[in-house]
Amino acid sequence: MTATLTDQVVTRVRADSLPRRRRSGKSALLTVLMLLCLVYFLLPIFWLVVASTKANEDLFSSFGLWFSRMNLLQNLHDVFTFQNGVFGHWMLNSLVYAIVSGFGASALATAAGYAFAKYRFPGGNAMFTVVLGAVMIPMTALAIPTYLLFAGANLTNTPWAVILPSLVSPFGVYLMRVYATDAVPDSLIEAARVDGAGEMRIFVQIVLRLLVPGSVTVLLFTLVASWNNYFLPLIMLNSPELFPLPVGLAQWQAASAAGSGSQALFSTVITGSLVSVLPLMAAFLFLQRYWQSGLGTGAVKA
Amino acid sequence: MTQQTRPPLQRKTANVAKRRQYAAAYTLSMPFMVVFILMIAVPLIYAGYLSFFKKQLIGGVSFVGLDNYGRALTDPSFLGGVGRMALFLVVQVPVMLGLSLLFALVLDSGMLRLQRFIRLGVFLPYAIPSVIATLMWGYLYGKDFGPFAQLAKALGLPAPDFLAGGNVLFSIMNIVTWGFVGYNMIVMYAALRSIPAELYEAARVDGASEWRVAWSIKIPAIRGALLLTTIFSVIGSFQLFNEPNLLRVIAPAAIGQDYTPNMYAYQLSFVNQDSNYAAAIAFLLGIVIMAVSYVVQLTANRKEKES
16 A cells, blocks of 8 residues: 555655645546545444444344344433433533543643743742653542542542542643743733733733633543543443433443343443534534644644 | 743833732632642542551551552562553553554545545444443443344344353443544544644655655644653553443353452452552552553653664
8 A cells, every 4th residue: 555655655756846835637546545544434434324324233133234123312311310310410520520630730830830930930940840751640530649638638439529520631731831931922021011911911811812722722621531431430430320422321331231230231332422422523523623723732732 | 931031120120020920920820730639639648548557447548658559569469460450551552542543544535425424423332431332332232232242143043142251351442442432533633733744745746655654744743642642541441440340240250240340449448448458559550551651651762863
């Protein structure tokens, strides 16, 4: 595959004498190859959609990658009514944990990143170095001692146990420092100072607006991290009504795989999975502008 | 800008301004630093403290120095887990980052039709939480109604056993690769887009192939992005937990409770109630991760000096 791809690339370039960055020379072969690769990435998602429309027994009796009897509405009904509608709780919990952690972490990282980028102050560099080093600490390695500390403070099995540790994003601070260094011109801050504006007023009224794109990127990162989090809520929470989606669904899957219950849960777990990935997929579709430029911020300037 | 030397007359006002700036800097960075200390520094120190003690049936908790670390370094469960993660790292990370880089270069070459659609499609799995991705792939791998098993059956072949002992690590690699190729591709693509076009326009005029431009100009220019994605992948590999822990439900024979160091620490802490030893394991894992990340950085820096 690589060889044909190279040949194709070579011919293309020779045929194209215009050294523009975005050349108009399109390669049909390259496009077809990429579309074939795309099948790998999209097929499991297609399977999930198809499987969500099937009744439990049809999962076993019909071909997995095509539709059978339409049972989507019944499945959705099952997902939201099983165990007294606990799935609705899980969705709400995931949403609340992700939004509070995401906005909190993004706000903290924005303020700190700006301070590290634009002020020279005693201890500033030392603090930033320590924060940067923390990017490498495995978060799961922190989870066990955090659990023990929270247990001592009676914080386990509360939403705080999931939210508080998610408020720290060392990588977010790093990103915001990188972003603020370029996005906020020193001359602008100096000019505001000459006009007699206080430091905090400069931050709130002038700087914050310039930092919004960076903050949205950090928000996206932390939202996704929190929405996907499994280990932390798994160890911190006992009550099913406090679970976020991943922990709850994993529990349903374990129950259905063990086959202990009288009900066969496969279609419920599969439809529940589809429902729980839709919000984030929708968010990514609508926020393309932000993540496509934002995800690269740290890497480009590193 | 605050360190400029000013005329003596202005020094007093300059000092006032400086003090105001210090105050602002601390006010802005303190909220983060407080949460950082409480949620990262304190648990880390506490884990270090715990790891020096041992809970005994008789005599309660006692100080044992480095005993827990000594135990871990000869513990086949811990060493086996680290070894498995090292294998995972050596195989999965190059495959994943290689694919990401290839896709990013293809996107950046501007030779693709349906660019936006392809970019979004490759990225989409990133929007699926690893727990859900694992549930999904678990069903796809399965013999009951997985499409692979169905196809094999239709062709009269034995169903492939993705969850057998020898295969399951590769099945996990596939789940992680599927989820993260798109994310890494976007990071690299963004870096490629920021290379000034003048850097390779000249080479193109001279008739260098796109392949040559990619190899000699583009890839060296995005070294920062490559290093960043490598280090994050290293950190992620050693921390593997979600995928094997969930697949264990359907493949208990192939995946033990000590399959990865994190699973082992979880089991020690919450099943065996041995938090002290679990803390030592977590600490050692952190040290392994930092050491490997450091080696990656050193290698990258040396290459940079050579070139």
